[in-house]
Amino acid sequence: MLTAVRSRSRNALTMLSALVTLTAVALAGCSASTTPSGPAAPEASASRSQAAPAGDAFPVTIPSALGDAVIPKKPERVVTWGWSSQDAVLALGVVPVAMPKNTYGGDADGVLPWDAEKIKELGGTTPALLSSDSGEVPFEEIVEARPDVILAPYSGITKDDFAKLSKVAPVVAYPEKPWALPWQDQIEIIGKALGRSAEATALREKTAAYVASLAQANPVLKGKSFLYGAANEADQLNIYRASDPRVALLVDLGMTVSPSVAALDGDPTSGSYFYGISYENVGKIDADVLVMYFGSQKEADKFVADPVIAAMPNIREKRFAPIVGESFVMASSAPTVLSIPWMLDRYVPQLAAAVGKTGA
Known part of the structure; x- marks a missing residue:
């Protein structure tokens, strides 16, 4: 279960190409006057009206081992892939529109217990759950979620995956190696991607202090x-x-x-x-x-x-x-x-x- 394997089928890639084209046309017709369907971050309108903390001006560029993610504006529709990125997003007060389904360790819906608790606390609804058991990147499902950003800093996506996903939205991948991102770096990277760097730093310090208190005790x-x-x-x-x-x-x-x-x-x-x-x-x-x-x-x-x-x-x-x-x-x-x-x-x-x- 916990072995990182990633592969793709030829049919999936064919469908991806078609879906990207269709999605681009649909989005062009929708514009800002239409409210996107699907789950959204709680109190989204309030968060958009707040000024971003210093250093969180957009566009923002986040480098990775696979290429740069250039995020033009503060993301509203967030998709996560790989392990645990949804944790950082939720901790920062945003409910993703889509995140991986966890049949291993999750509840009946495939949501990990601490994520389910946080979604409830935020007053959100369960996001679309991406198929993850096969280890394949679910390109079609990600396209259907219409993301503004795809967060995969703790994942095993390949350069080919990165290139294909980047046609859908900016992709934040791992800085150096797949499946090797410390939690401290994860919260900081995701905080920057979401325009919530100050909140991310506060969470990092709070969690580090908690671990230190356990060590002292x-x-x-x-x-x-x-x-x-x-x-x-x-x-x-x-x-x-x-x-x-x-x-x-x-x-x-x-x-x-x-x-x-x-x-x-x-x-x-x-x-x-x-x-x-x-x-x-x-x-x-x-x-x-x-x-x-x-x-x-x-x-x-x-x-x-x-x-x-x-x-x-x-x-x-x-x-x-x-x-x-x-x-x-x-x-x-x-x-x-x-x-x-x-x-x-x-x-x-x-x-x-x-x-x-x-x-x-």
């Missing part, structure tokens, strides 16, 4: 080493590199990445955010705490029941802090200003208890 975490892994492939442990945002979040809590993460990495320049080792090598892991995620308790129980895994010191000595439940997996895999407080209040006590068993 749990001094047992300070300096303890951890390895963050996943058992989502048969007889293989996937290990997340130090640059991954889920790893960085634990570092922000005062912990340190185990030297084993670098020592076991057979190809550190691969560009991926994780790598795999076979179960026969798990005995080489040396970490105060093993952190892993599981979609259900049944999956976690199956993992620790394997004789090779059960023999690991971390498992034997209960220096193991699993993140269990699909929503928790999503919250920790792509941390944001919304998901961080949603999950850390519940997870940090468990993490601290596992660290406490190190006896040091």
Whole structure:
């Protein structure tokens, strides 16, 4: 589920071309006198009447690894793609017109719990939910949403995807690597794209202060080493590199990445955010705490029941802090200003208890 794969069908691209043409004609006929259909940000008229904070004048240009997004005016119809961009948009008080559907971790509609809470708080309605299970960019659905901007800074879109989506609206992609944007940068980039930089900076500082308060309240975490892994492939442990945002979040809590993460990495320049080792090598892991995620308790129980895994010191000595439940997996895999407080209040006590068993 959490492996980033992107592909496209020839029929989808053909439909995209036709839809872009039709959309351009429709928009030209609508003009500003017609109110666009579909969900909109709550209190949109009020927000448009307010002067933008200093530094938020439009047009604005946001560079990325795939090209520049030139946003001519403050966006009103926002589409998000990839992981978690909708969190930053909602946190800034805007309800997207379309965002990815999350069948993994979401509610019956495919909306993540912290997003559902925020939409309700804002008095908005559920946006159009973009098909995301296949891993393909849903070009036709994005065109139908008639976006002013497409926000995909935490995604795996390709240069070809970027070029095609840019025919629909300006596309904000990742600054350097796919699937590797820290939450701090995400809120700042999206804040700039929406003309809400001051609000974004305030949210970044508030969330950082919250994480720091948890670290201060749990001094047992300070300096303890951890390895963050996943058992989502048969007889293989996937290990997340130090640059991954889920790893960085634990570092922000005062912990340190185990030297084993670098020592076991057979190809550190691969560009991926994780790598795999076979179960026969798990005995080489040396970490105060093993952190892993599981979609259900049944999956976690199956993992620790394997004789090779059960023999690991971390498992034997209960220096193991699993993140269990699909929503928790999503919250920790792509941390944001919304998901961080949603999950850390519940997870940090468990993490601290596992660290406490190190006896040091």
